[in-house]
Amino acid sequence: MAKTILIIEDEAKIVRTIRLYLEQGGYAVVWAEDGTQGLASFHHEKPTLVLLDLNLPGQLDGLDVCRTLRRESNVPVIMLTARTEETDRLIGLELGADDYITKPFSPREVVARVRAVLRRVELPEVSHQIVEAADIRADLQRHTVTVAGVPVTLTVNEFDLLVVFMRSPGQVYSRAQLLELTQGTTYEGYERTIDQHVKNLRQKIEPAPPEPRYILTVRGVGYKFTGE
Numbered sequence: 001m002a003k004t005i006l007i008i009e010d011e012a013k014i015v016r017t018i019r020l021y022l023e024q025g026g027y028a029v030v031w032a033e034d035g036t037q038g039l040a041s042f043h044h045e046k047p048t049l050v051l052l053d054l055n056l057p058g059q060l061d062g063l064d065v066c067r068t069l070r071r072e073s074n075v076p077v078i079m080l081t082a083r084t085e086e087t088d089r090l091i092g093l094e095l096g097a098d099d100y101i102t103k104p105f106s107p108r109e110v111v112a113r114v115r116a117v118l119r120r121v122e123l124p125e126v127s128h129q130i131v132e133a134a135d136i137r138a139d140l141q142r143h144t145v146t147v148a149g150v151p152v153t154l155t156v157n158e159f160d161l162l163v164v165f166m167r168s169p170g171q172v173y174s175r176a177q178l179l180e181l182t183q184g185t186t187y188e189g190y191e192r193t194i195d196q197h198v199k200n201l202r203q204k205i206e207p208a209p210p211e212p213r214y215i216l217t218v219r220g221v222g223y224k225f226t227g228e
């Protein structure tokens with residue numbers, strides 16, 4: 001069965017091109033023109049991934065939609081943004097979007113990003129299905145995490161980042177390395193993207209996020225995981 005991609009975007013011209021390329025790539029495509037319709041389609045179609053325009057007409061803008069999606073599910077979300085919307089983009093990542101693509105983009109790029117995000121959701125078979133460090137346990141196959149036995153819900157990005165850290169406790173990573181290791185490439189390698197994911201991750205796994213005990217900031221370099 002083809003995987004369904006939900007596009008929430010009001011510009012029909014953009015949708016037409018992306019749709020064509022996605023369908024050629026073997027995906028089924030559902031289109032919603034505004035946020036309200038988008039959420040309805042999300043409930044109805046249960047898409048594998050959502051492409052979400054930030055600037056939507058009507059009651060709900062892209063950020064509202066992203067917030068609602070995150071409250072309800074871990075579906076991968078890629079935001080479509082204009083170059084001028086950097087603040088919104090960062091808020092979007094804060095709300096748990098997995099990636100963003102800046103307009104104008106090529107439809108090829110969209111398909112590549114969709115594939116990249118989905119590849120990370122559906123991990124290939126791995127020899128060690130469980131990664132454990134400190135009192136955190138990550139199940140690579142089920143994509144689940146527990147901290148001191150308590151389940152926490154992470155987005156794809158947060159999960160990937162945590163696993164990179166847990167595999168090498170004590171190792172200091174630069175933001176560029178973390179981008180490369182979690183996204184496989186450094187496109188639009190905004191360091192703040194990693195900062196935001198780390199911040200989100202801390203909110204979810206740290207008992208006291210302002211004074212982290214698992215993921216420490218190494219000033220001027222990046223981050224490290226401490227296994228104690």
Ligand code: CA
Nearest residue numbers: 010053055056
């Ligand atoms: Ca728009």
